[in-house]
Amino acid sequence: MRITAPVLVEARRPMEMLELDLDEPGPGEVRVRMTASGVCHSCLHTADGSHSGLPMPIVLGDEGSGIVDAVGPGCRTLSPGDHVILSWAPSCGKCRPCRQGYPALCLNEAPWGRTADGTTRFHHRGQDVYHYGPSTYAPSIVVPETAAVSIRKDFPLDLAALIGCSVTTGFGAVVNTARVKAGQSVAILGCGGIGLNAVQGATVAGAHPIIGIDVVDSKLDFARQFGATHTINSRKEDMVGRVMDLTGHGVDACIVAVGSTSAMEQGLRILAKRGVEVVIGLAATGDSLSVDPLVLVQGEHRIKGSFYGSGDPAVEFPKMIELAMAGKLRIEDLITHRYDLDQADEAFRALAAGEQARGLIVF
Ligand SMILES: [Zn+2]
Ligand SMILES: [Zn+2]
Incomplete structure (x- = not known):
């Protein structure tokens, strides 16, 4: 699949809208068509250079929601059409913290910028483009099924994006x-x-x-x-x-x-x-x-x-949805700015300037 996404080529430089090739979902992976992405400070840390060590070019975005539109072989938990919130902590399910119920602390986390097998799903003219967690700034993404948590379909999917990082954390x-x-x-x-x-x-x-x-x-x-x-x-x-x-x-x-x-x-x-x-x-x-x-x-x-709020995203995300639907948790009011995908740099500027409660990129 061919997509256009903002790519951070170098810290402290505007992102570039580049055409990328997105791989088909492999075993245990799903493809998600994104609905919305929150603008998180952790990504700003990478864009402004205060966190070093990430490979580039990279697609940012650690907080988002969307709809599964393809599943890879052996995928057991999700089907096309499912509404999901992306988790930035895919987990192996087998290590000690995973078994203790803390998959965000998984010992077998993927190497920074890559999927667990060391490869990437984005490519630009044959060159690898790296992942910032689920890379929710791309309009379509491929992630392990453990990085997509299905939620009830009667909750507004754009608002659900924020549950993927800031609300839960x-x-x-x-x-x-x-x-x-x-x-x-x-x-x-x-x-x-x-x-x-x-x-x-x-x-x-x-x-x-x-x-x-x-x-x-x-x-x-x-x-x-x-x-x-x-x-x-x-x-x-x-x-x-x-x-x-x-x-x-x-x-x-x-x-x-x-x-x-x-x-x-x-x-x-x-x-x-x-x-x-x-x-x-x-x-x-x-x-x-x-x-x-x-x-x-x-x-x-x-x-x-x-x-990640010391919990299991698969448990916490649906709980946040229930609290929001019961009126105990306010999500819509958190969103002070909405952006198109090519305004990601402006979203970072406003975040750094303290102008937002939360900015939301809507696809
Ligand atoms: Zn975040
Ligand atoms: Zn694990």
């Missing part, structure tokens, strides 16, 4: 990783696409107060719309002082949804005794974090990473 960090209970206090550092879904997770969990923290006032406005009871602009206000005033003792959970190590260090300073800091934001390659070990011990603090 932010919500799961609060509910699955921090295991926030009703009445516990939560702070969310970084109120972008993922942070807003952490706010929603805290709301569903019954947390109080829910404190949204950012340096951009427009993002704090979004945080209040999605359930934050208080907001702090940490550039203008004394963040630690205000959190202590609001809670009396610090927060039970601090979710850091920004890749800044100084935010991660500040987050540790607002924890209550036995509080947990959950780090979701991706720091730049080679960054390191400084922790006061004495405070860590005396406060019985915990620091946890959270990858």
Whole structure:
């Protein structure tokens, strides 16, 4: 199949709309005709050069939804016509983390930029073009069947795209990783696409107060719309002082949804005794974090990473759909900008400038 997709040829350069050859789905693979793709910060990290090491040229996009239109030999879980949300964590199903129910932590993950067998499904004039996970910026993609989770067909498929990364990651960090209970206090550092879904997770969990923290006032406005009871602009206000005033003792959970190590260090300073800091934001390659070990011990603090919301996408995605259909999770309101496929660079610019809650590329 011949498709036209935005291709990142080199970091810090506009993407090029190139004609690509897309392979037929092989054994255990499916082809998905894309409906929509969210614009995620992890892809921006690659486009702006803060994450190095990915092979190029590459098709970006880790958050999307579409309809299966062909299946390869031996495909057992999906059929043409199925509505699916793409997962960026295909899994082997056999290794220890997979068997424990954490396929996002699969030990047999595909090498960066490639499928599990080391090859690519995109080619440009005979040259391999690499994959950023499912590469949801392409209008049609070929992925392992474990990277496509079927969902009910009566949910708007374009909105479902966001469940593939930001919704599940932010919500799961609060509910699955921090295991926030009703009445516990939560702070969310970084109120972008993922942070807003952490706010929603805290709301569903019954947390109080829910404190949204950012340096951009427009993002704090979004945080209040999605359930934050208080907001702090940490550039203008004394963040630690205000959190202590609001809670009396610090927060039970601090979710850091920004890749800044100084935010991660500040987050540790607002924890209550036995509080947990959950780090979701991706720091730049080679960054390191400084922790006061004495405070860590005396406060019985915990620091946890959270990858894909600490859950199994095959379980979490349908759960997010049910919560959205029940009105407990707001997805449509997250989408502040819609783009055509050839506007992916503009979508990144707006994301970097903090103008979006979430941008959505619609095919
Ligand atoms: Zn993402
Ligand atoms: Zn595995």
